[in-house]
Amino acid sequence: MDFQQSETYKNLLKAYEAELLTSAKFEINADIAQYETYIEIRNLFMFTANNNRQHARIWLRKMNQGNLPTTVQNLLESTRIETQMASDMYQQFAETARREGFLEIAALFSGVANIDYFHAATFSTIYENIMNEQYFCKPxxxxxxxxxxxxxxxGECAPLICPVCGFPQGYYKLFQNVY
Structure with missing residues (x-):
């Protein structure tokens, strides 16, 4: 039986999505608890959110035969998801809200669509830079x-090792002083 067509795979996907959703919800709950100065409750929500994120990682690894996707794969997938959300989901949601007379909500959906387009463009640019070996080096x-x-x-390239703290090249980014 093809694993990706199995009920087990579908259940792994549902479990993965549920763990991610509850992790995000618990992080929001933690923010609310912190705002209301329930710090220990905030810590509990964050602890639980982290547990759920780790459960999601377990299910993702199982869905991928023991591997996690690479950063390059994640950039491609994220570009696709953000583009789909911006161009399909949020545009349809905005149109429905406008049609039903909820103009403020329609504007919010459209605004988030624009943000998601930006996310997609950013992921895509980073992907292209990596593929063209221009992420840590520029012309x-x-x-x-x-x-x-x-x-x-x-310099044209970020150093392989920071000469001050000794951390690897992955800790470097383009410096843009735009304040």
Whole structure:
């Protein structure tokens, strides 16, 4: 039997989605508890949210024969999901809300669609940069900042190892002082 056509796979997918949903809900609950100054209850919600996220990771690994998707795979999938949500789901939701006279909600759906288009474009650009080997190297000198210690260097490529804190290249990003 093809695993992805099995009821077991479908159940794994449902469990994965349910754990992600409850994890996000518990994080929102934690924010509310913190706002209301119930700090220990906030901690409980965050603890439970993390547990649920780990359960989701278990189910995702099982759905992928013991592996988690790579960052490149996640970027492609995220681009697809955000584009679909922006162009299909939120546009349809906005139209329905407008038709039913809920103009404020329609505007919110349209606004979130625009945000999701931005997310999709960002994921897509990063994917292209990785595929073209231009994520940590650019064709011109740019400024790079270490996310661990704040070291700023100029060059075509981020250093393989930060000369200040010793963290690897993955902790560098383009420095853009746009404040």
């Amino acid at each position: 011109v000198n740019v400024l790079w900042i270490c996310l661990q210690c704040g070291n700023i260097l100029s």
